[in-house]
Amino acid sequence: MLAEKDLTAMTCHKSVAAVEVSKVSVGFRREGQQDLLAVDDVSLRVFPGEFVSLVGPSGCGKSTLFSVIAGLLQPQAGQVVVEGTDTTGLTGGVGYMLQKDMLLPWRTIADNVGLSLELAGMKKSQARKECMPILERCGLGGFEISYPSQLSGGMRQRAALARTLLHGRQVVLLDEPFGALDAQTRSSLHDWLEDLGRDLGLTIILITHDVEEAVRLSDRIYVMTPRPGRIRGIVPVELARPRGLACVTSPDFARAKAKVLSLLGHSVASPVHESSDREMAKAMEG
């Protein structure tokens, strides 16, 4: 396990962090009950071009943390700085994508993907033209006048990502984007996302339940504790890129995976040293 300081030292070759979350805490007021502390004193620092994952048991406040980073939620304490600007409580600084594709069913794919342009005041017809290159890049060429209901789950997720990317933010938050997809589709989207992120120089923060997915994609994995969510540990993944499916069988992959699992394993009552997928699943449920 690495402390935050060591890690900063390790990656300090880039001076300005793409995202800097410092000492963020979020609580929810509950009627008739004690207030709920969802996120407790979380700090993270992500540098431009990095791919970082957040893993942790359900309800540990990962999504709440994302809402804070996206500016949709005002934290009780702490600060969010995106590319050098304090964006605490301000929306629009980062791209944001959820597990549900959230495509509007009454809009065509092109009109969904071009939403951010329209919101910025561009005419619909112009926005349609502008979103063509990204549609092509996401393998959705020829589907621009289809409706979301006519697309497969994997295509819809790609359309959702295209919409996020067209928003033009360097920092992209992905909240379990592949969670609802089958294993094969997910695996092909992993390759695709890795390429895309590198080509566009994106800084990506991913929330996932799938430890293999986190290891496969990330430069660094933050493991969170059960509620209230804190950072339990940080696991760097030093696998060469592009990784491809083959990396899954390498010893480095296994080592990183074991590390993450053991960090997660500690979240259950009895301390576990040798973690397995089954224990991981238990930790998730708890």
Place this chain on the structure above:
Amino acid sequence: MVTARQISLAKAPRGDGSVPLAQIGDVQLHRVISSKRPSRAKVLVVQVVLVAAILAGWQIAADLHLVSALFWSTPFRIWDRGAQLFGGQRLDGTTIYSALEYTIVAAISGFLIGTVIGAGVGLSLWWSKTAEAVVSPFVIVFHALPKFALAPLLVLVMGLGMKSEIALAVALTVVTSLFTAQSGVRAVDSDQVKLLQSLGANRRDIFFKIVIPTSVPWIISALRINIGLALAGAIIGEMVASNNGIGHLIFYAGSIYDVALIWVGTGVLAAVAVLMYAGVTLLEKKLMIGLHVQM
């Protein structure tokens, strides 16, 4: 192992699920699910026969003085009365055609005005939770009130004629569309709102790009209810507050003991109601397909 040769299809009488349809070794297979639907022609024949039987029974009973023709009239008399009216006979200053037009115009005007106002108010309450909280109890009271009680007041304020009739139709329809629009607003997906906000949307964008498209199917789904209510409003309005229209015709027929005319008016009204309902159903389907939504 069961081989294909062992599967022997047995001929079974249709519709009788208890006789095995096939056999695999010693296992007999039965059909539990009935695949047969009644044929349309069969249903239609039964329906026609049913109506004919009722009319014939009515006519015979009246001829045999088992049923009072004075109070109930007879199918033949009703037919003759209808023929006279549709032949252009003037009644209390109008013809059946102008009465029909009058009623249809009143019902459709009331339907459109009520739906638009109700939907508009229901949608606009999205903007302010305070306004919604303030208005809600009044809406509920108005919803619970039997709107026909307003008829005398409307006549005094708006006078005899189409205006008060339309007002009554509006009073009946406005609450339904207000409620459904509100339900639509409540069905807005908060994650969709979140996502749009993250793309830089303001409240106005959210209203026009999410709240309205989400609510429109709800509003449309209330149209069929509203067309019936609007027609009811128009008819009652005509009985109380007008001297034209089908409602007035029926009311007038009652006051001069012209029972056949009551039946003709009622029959015409039923036809109008069915046509309007069918029209709105068609409109609803077209709109839903155009909007790419499934309810």
